[in-house]
Amino acid sequence: MKSLKFTLFFLVLIIAKNLQSQAFYDVTKIQKIEISFSQSNWDYILDTAKAGKDGYLMAQWVKINGVQFDSAGVKYKGNSSYNVNNAKNPFHIELDFLKNQDYQGYKDIKLSNGFKDPSFVREVLSYNILNKYMPSPLSNYCQVYVNSVYIGVYANTEAVSKTFVDSRFYSKNNSFFFMDNFNCPLKYNGPDSASYTSYTIKSTTGWKALINLCDTLVNKSSFIESILDVDRSLWMMGFDNVLVNLDSYIGAPTHNYYAYRDDNGRFNPIVWDVNEAFGNFTNAGGGPPLSLAQEQVMSPYLHHTDPNWPLIQNLLANPMFKRMYIAHMRTIVNENFANGSYTTTAYNLQSVIDTAVQSDVNKFYTYSQFTVNVNTNVTSGPSTIAGLSVLMGPRVNYLQTSTDFTLTPPTITSATAATTPSLNAAVTITANVTNANSNGVYLGYRFAVTQRFNRVLMYDDGLNNDGAAGDNVFGATFTMSASSAQYYVYAENNNAGMFAPERAEYEFYTLAAVQTASVGQVYINEFLADNVGDVSNETFQFEDWIELYNTTSSPLELSGLYLTDNYSAPTKFPFPQNTVVPANGYLIIWADNNPSTSSYVHCNFKLRCSR
Numbered sequence: 001m002k003s004l005k006f007t008l009f010f011l012v013l014i015i016a017k018n019l020q021s022q023a024f025y026d027v028t029k030i031q032k033i034e035i036s037f038s039q040s041n042w043d044y045i046l047d048t049a050k051a052g053k054d055g056y057l058m059a060q061w062v063k064i065n066g067v068q069f070d071s072a073g074v075k076y077k078g079n080s081s082y083n084v085n086n087a088k089n090p091f092h093i094e095l096d097f098l099k100n101q102d103y104q105g106y107k108d109i110k111l112s113n114g115f116k117d118p119s120f121v122r123e124v125l126s127y128n129i130l131n132k133y134m135p136s137p138l139s140n141y142c143q144v145y146v147n148s149v150y151i152g153v154y155a156n157t158e159a160v161s162k163t164f165v166d167s168r169f170y171s172k173n174n175s176f177f178f179m180d181n182f183n184c185p186l187k188y189n190g191p192d193s194a195s196y197t198s199y200t201i202k203s204t205t206g207w208k209a210l211i212n213l214c215d216t217l218v219n220k221s222s223f224i225e226s227i228l229d230v231d232r233s234l235w236m237m238g239f240d241n242v243l244v245n246l247d248s249y250i251g252a253p254t255h256n257y258y259a260y261r262d263d264n265g266r267f268n269p270i271v272w273d274v275n276e277a278f279g280n281f282t283n284a285g286g287g288p289p290l291s292l293a294q295e296q297v298m299s300p301y302l303h304h305t306d307p308n309w310p311l312i313q314n315l316l317a318n319p320m321f322k323r324m325y326i327a328h329m330r331t332i333v334n335e336n337f338a339n340g341s342y343t344t345t346a347y348n349l350q351s352v353i354d355t356a357v358q359s360d361v362n363k364f365y366t367y368s369q370f371t372v373n374v375n376t377n378v379t380s381g382p383s384t385i386a387g388l389s390v391l392m393g394p395r396v397n398y399l400q401t402s403t404d405f406t407l408t409p410p411t412i413t414s415a416t417a418a419t420t421p422s423l424n425a426a427v428t429i430t431a432n433v434t435n436a437n438s439n440g441v442y443l444g445y446r447f448a449v450t451q452r453f454n455r456v457l458m459y460d461d462g463l464n465n466d467g468a469a470g471d472n473v474f475g476a477t478f479t480m481s482a483s484s485a486q487y488y489v490y491a492e493n494n495n496a497g498m499f500a501p502e503r504a505e506y507e508f509y510t511l512a513a514v515q516t517a518s519v520g521q522v523y524i525n526e527f528l529a530d531n532v533g534d535v536s537n538e539t540f541q542f543e544d545w546i547e548l549y550n551t552t553s554s555p556l557e558l559s560g561l562y563l564t565d566n567y568s569a570p571t572k573f574p575f576p577q578n579t580v581v582p583a584n585g586y587l588i589i590w591a592d593n594n595p596s597t598s599s600y601v602h603c604n605f606k607l608r609c610s611r
Contacts, residue, residue, distance in 0.1 A: 175206025
């Protein structure tokens, strides 16, 4: 027997769009990539191409974990990480350069060489953290061989391509830009697309949409949520700030991110190139490079009044967005740094590549420096690379003791459906919220991951299925117009905000609508007649039982249907209202001729047993 109780509602906290790490990006295993060129001077050819039109050199073949692909395109990539004198430069491999071929669905391979990172973990660890909060590339490690010569250990990071946006945003042909050039701050430069040449368009069209984004952000910011995913922008800004990732939008270059416009007409930021996170890039803009001491106490509101960073300036000028931003930063700090888990993850990553790093003769730092850089500064020539914990220990202390981090946010508990939702019927979500403004509690809901969340006020007035007025139970009602809904709760007071779940909007609660069972969807799975010691009902009596099984992935309502032990009386037992078999679940019907209760269903007959 699988279950003794049926549940009136089916509520699950799920990870929104957190993709299962496919084998090629499994952080627990190092990959192997082999490249074969027919030319012995392949390095010179790649350097020449990099200095010219940045073209590809066609390889005889590329092998990924032993799987061979003919005629792949290979070139060097990178800005500061590339150097003609390097024995170990970053690679960009196009498996479909001449043929339509892929490895586990991936055609575009991006490999980083560990430049300016003795620890080898900055890039992979940063993406490991970011993937908890917004769509971002997967990343792990590989060993690269060229013409049978071991080149070294590389970070293997998923390319932000049409394949990527299709997997995260369920479309791939909308406006798509790479903000990798300098001076991409989202300023409005007028209606002429010629004034936006620092942006790299990746789609066939899109200039008009990008110009509208810049115009709205700078001149009509009250409408910004209609054309920008503000929540993901706040997550990006918070991530870059906490990790002191200044080679990004929040630093002097204002670059290293993509912008993709989804089917809702909103641009989504996608973080890229985090190999200098954890303080390795020190140019914050507006002054000289930051020292380590300055990075440790870098303001969470860096550039919030500077028009050269209009995304930061205009979003943080909105009091609600500012509180949401700090709530997201607080979540990042608490989940990854205050508890020390980032160093545990860093050491786990290093253990995966330890042997490979030892044999990497082309690495930029010594093996000894590799082993200590998580917790110790490394000096190489004129440069000092901060130990991760040397930077983040004081930084976390600074953030957690800063004014806005010490303000007390609301507390949110029991964000649930008040009643079992039926398809196309009204459903109320209630939440117990304390320390919030009476007009500061919101429900965000939608019916598919492809939709944007609707944000509506929740009320504690006794008029919204919320119990008594002023009892700290807030409610909001919407129509269950699809088979499932996704939702979260946000609450704020004059000082601080809080989400439930805390990773919203990237994570959310899911509520399934109850639908009436159709033929073949529910069947009798087991039954027991003359029960003498198997299981007991709620009054501890060993009674006969019938177990039903729901074959579908949605809860099914049985009211309006019947159960019988007599063909001539097909409507002998009508199922009570709100009799629900959980999705892919079981429901026990007690065949004991007793009345049903709110938690147990009893039918009006017993099972006959012949002896």
